[in-house]
Amino acid sequence: MSEDSQKCTIIVFSGDMDKVFAAFIIATTAAAMGMETTMFFTFWGLKAIQKGNVTGKGLFGRMLGLMNRGGIDRLGPSKFNFFGLGRWMFKKMMKDQNVATLPEMLEMAIDLDVKMLACLMSMDVMEISQDDLIDEVDDVVGAATMLAEAQQSQVQYFI
Amino acid sequence: MSEFTPEKTLDAKGLKCPMPVVKTSKEIKSISVGGVLEVLATDPGSMADITAWTKSTGNELLKAEKDEGVFKFYLRRVK
Numbered sequence: 001m002s003e004d005s006q007k008c009t010i011i012v013f014s015g016d017m018d019k020v021f022a023a024f025i026i027a028t029t030a031a032a033m034g035m036e037t038t039m040f041f042t043f044w045g046l047k048a049i050q051k052g053n054v055t056g057k058g059l060f061g062r063m064l065g066l067m068n069r070g071g072i073d074r075l076g077p078s079k080f081n082f083f084g085l086g087r088w089m090f091k092k093m094m095k096d097q098n099v100a101t102l103p104e105m106l107e108m109a110i111d112l113d114v115k116m117l118a119c120l121m122s123m124d125v126m127e128i129s130q131d132d133l134i135d136e137v138d139d140v141v142g143a144a145t146m147l148a149e150a151q152q153s154q155v156q157y158f159i
Numbered sequence: 160m161s162e163f164t165p166e167k168t169l170d171a172k173g174l175k176c177p178m179p180v181v182k183t184s185k186e187i188k189s190i191s192v193g194g195v196l197e198v199l200a201t202d203p204g205s206m207a208d209i210t211a212w213t214k215s216t217g218n219e220l221l222k223a224e225k226d227e228g229v230f231k232f233y234l235r236r237v238k
Contacts (some may be wrong), residue, residue: 032181
């Protein structure tokens, strides 16, 4: 990367397919433009970097793990989901348009050295352990680490 | 036909945003500094996007043309 390298920080709060999609489009493009790019996944956004196994230990954690199961391919759109029908429809429409899939976008982001950070506090609340996250996650951190990254970034997004 | 001799050609035809740019960024690293990469794309957004990408990365856009629905870009790797 160039010596005057710019930085981009994206906070992925949403676990909706469409919003996560936007986050990955921005992240991969920023990385392609030579920007040092960081994605910080928090709360519902953690779903995008989960392996997809059922999570949680206690009653509520387990319930959340079952009803809100992670895995990037399981995400549904923010509107028009209709119990998974919308997800299927959007996947099909995107495929027909030759748009990359979410798992492909994730793979591409990893390939482009996008830094993946997970929010420790929301993992604790939702009873998600680091073992539940994909191996490519660089670190599990707090808000201060994300803010330190964002402070040095010319471009920041909250999605 | 072309006044530039590309070291490599990237066929990004049929790909949608942001793939032409993402693939271009990867391919440009595979050619030598000073070399020319030819990019073929059909996404109409690529005209603006490849131009923005070259500006942002400091590489040089030598030529951009449209030929029967296909956009052709000639990019020189600067660094």
